[in-house]
Amino acid sequence: MxxxxxxxxxxxxxxxxxxxxxxxxxxxxxxxxxxxxxxxxxxxxxxxxxxxxxxxxxxxxxxxxxxxxxxxxxxxxxxxxxxxxxxxxxxxxxxxxxxxxxxxxxxxxxxxxxxxxxxxxxxxxxxxxxxxxxxxxxxxxxxxxxxxxxxxxSMSLPLPQDPRALQLCRQLQDTPDDARTLAEWGCQLGASEKTLRRILLRETGLSFRIWRQRLRLLGSIEELGRGVRVTQVALNFGYQSTSAYIAAFREHFGVTPGDFFSG
CATH class of the missing domain: 2.60.120.280 (Regulatory protein AraC)
Known part of the structure; x- marks a missing residue:
């Protein structure tokens, strides 16, 4: 992996x-x-x-x-x-x-x-x-x-045990900028959107949207630590704009990406 x-x-x-x-x-x-x-x-x-x-x-x-x-x-x-x-x-x-x-x-x-x-x-x-x-x-x-x-x-990401949901999560870990909807993932995995949503919520405690956002935010930390520009990090992790990434980052971590490593 x-x-x-x-x-x-x-x-x-x-x-x-x-x-x-x-x-x-x-x-x-x-x-x-x-x-x-x-x-x-x-x-x-x-x-x-x-x-x-x-x-x-x-x-x-x-x-x-x-x-x-x-x-x-x-x-x-x-x-x-x-x-x-x-x-x-x-x-x-x-x-x-x-x-x-x-x-x-x-x-x-x-x-x-x-x-x-x-x-x-x-x-x-x-x-x-x-x-x-x-x-x-x-x-x-x-x-x-x-x-x-x-x-x-809070720096952890729960993983489901169900094979279909786990495959979805593992693929997103490798390609966090993948913007496919849960319905589109369902077509690939042979499960309905409703079924995947229910499994993810039951086994991780998070909705698909929140799970993917946490994955992206946690994954982006390494690039920030290497000095990659915030704009590029936002694009690499599937955000449509730098401001959207900064807002999500601040909401989760309580600081902006620029201040994260200064603590």
Whole structure:
């Protein structure tokens, strides 16, 4: 599967790790090209965070997008795949699941405050087997405490399970500027417009119009992060005008596209 239509995505091997060397473990990676880790799971929590670049995380039921001020929280045993674009600076955290309770058992996007950002950067410079009783151990406790209190933000896109509706959604993920109506999609998929509308609402909680708009807005973030002009981004994601895109963006995220990365 591509990211917003990109096909040249390199398969990145999953790190061989049988057990965490410490309850909190970090990995730093500089990714020069677009990368993908295939669907997998592990017995610890993962925080996928990019200090530069935009991440996409897919689970069997949802897609998540995280620009630098956000990170994707992936609970233990959750099947997931991670996509990153070229020139991404990754800072991944792996956490013993016993550090967190039931409120942290679902995949979500969380806010990374300036303090948490600096804590993650500093923690990633430590030795793998750091002294848990010393300064490094105290730093890890502060970081874990900040992650426990992190605010969840709306950066996810639910996916249906019905094969016809899922095919529609997957195709739109690859070609978000596709302007076909739900009736036209129904003709291709062998289902009536009414049936597709009912399935999407039941399985995603969103109407087709709202689902497609959220897809386009979330997908557009990566291009904004690369410095693509707002006018071009609007066209790439199926908006008839720049003003329509900006208005939809502000309504969903509370800021304009130009201000999004300045927070």
């Amino acid at each position: 591509s990211i917003n239509g990109q096909t040249a995505v390199h398969e990145r091997p999953i790190p061989p790790l049988d057990a965490l060397p410490r309850p909190l473990y970090a990995r730093s990676e500089s990714l020069a090209r677009a990368e993908r880790t295939r669907m997998h799971h592990h017995p610890w929590v993962q925080l996928s965070y990019a200090i530069r670049g935009v991440l996409h995380v897919h689970t069997p039921g949802e897609s998540f997008v995280a620009p630098p001020q956000r990170a994707v929280w992936i609970p233990a045993q959750m099947e997931h795949e991670v996509f990153s674009f070229a020139n991404t600076e990754m800072r991944s955290l792996y956490l013993d699941a016993t550090l967190f309770g039931a409120p942290h058992d679902h995949c979500r996007v969380i806010e990374i405050t300036p303090l948490t950002h600096e804590l993650i950067k500093q923690f990633c410079t430590l030795e793998t087997e750091y002294d848990e009783q010393g300064e490094a151990g105290r730093l890890s406790l502060v970081l874990v405490d900040q992650l426990r209190r992190a605010r969840e933000v």
